[in-house]
Amino acid sequence: MRRVVCPGSFDPVTNGHLDIIGRASRLYDEVVVAVLINIEKKSLFTVEERIEMLQAVTKEYGNVRVDKFHGLLVDFCKQQEIPAIVKGLRAISDFDYELQMAQLNYRMSGVETLFMSTNPEYSFLSSSRIKEITRYGGDVSGLVPDLVHELLVERLRG
Numbered sequence: 362m363r364r365v366v367c368p369g370s371f372d373p374v375t376n377g378h379l380d381i382i383g384r385a386s387r388l389y390d391e392v393v394v395a396v397l398i399n400i401e402k403k404s405l406f407t408v409e410e411r412i413e414m415l416q417a418v419t420k421e422y423g424n425v426r427v428d429k430f431h432g433l434l435v436d437f438c439k440q441q442e443i444p445a446i447v448k449g450l451r452a453i454s455d456f457d458y459e460l461q462m463a464q465l466n467y468r469m470s471g472v473e474t475l476f477m478s479t480n481p482e483y484s485f486l487s488s489s490r491i492k493e494i495t496r497y498g499g500d501v502s503g504l505v506p507d508l509v510h511e512l513l514v515e516r517l518r519g
């Protein structure tokens with residue numbers, strides 16, 4: 362079974378994330394979407410809420426499993442027998458940070474990181490900007506799944 366992990370905070374999942382997950386799901390037998398449990402970072406949605414959203418929007422792919430992890434990603438990979446991480450690269454600004462993580466993860470464990478170029482339609486997207494725009498009344502429809510859009514508006518403008 363060829364398995365890959367797609368890790369992140371997903372607070373919340375955007376169409377950019379979904380594009381990477383969907384494309385990875387066509388290349389691998391199973392994609393494990395792993396939500397980081399980070400008690401130091403203030404999040405808008407709880408880990409369970411993020412997992413529910415991810416499960417709903419990835420259901421149609423058929424080979425995507427959503428899980429959570431804390432601590433090192435490579436330890437999660439080891440426990441789950443996942444040999445590779447897939448990441449989307451939006452722009453050169455992502456590169457330094459992602460390269461350092463990829464090299465450290467490889468050095469620690471031998472787990473490979475594969476980079477996929479983000480669909481240009483979504484290369485400007487980030488969960489933080491999505492939250493900011495929604496909070497101040499902007500329209501993010503088309504940039505996040507409809508279900509996520511509804512929950513964002515409810516939570517931020519409720």
Ligand code: PNS
Pocket residue numbers: 368369370371397432433434435461462463465466
């Ligand atoms: O969506 P994000 O916040 O950019 O995702 C970052 C994430 C979760 C992929 C990264 O922070 C991570 O892997 N964290 C787990 C801790 C870890 O393994 N750190 C060592 C990296 S070399």
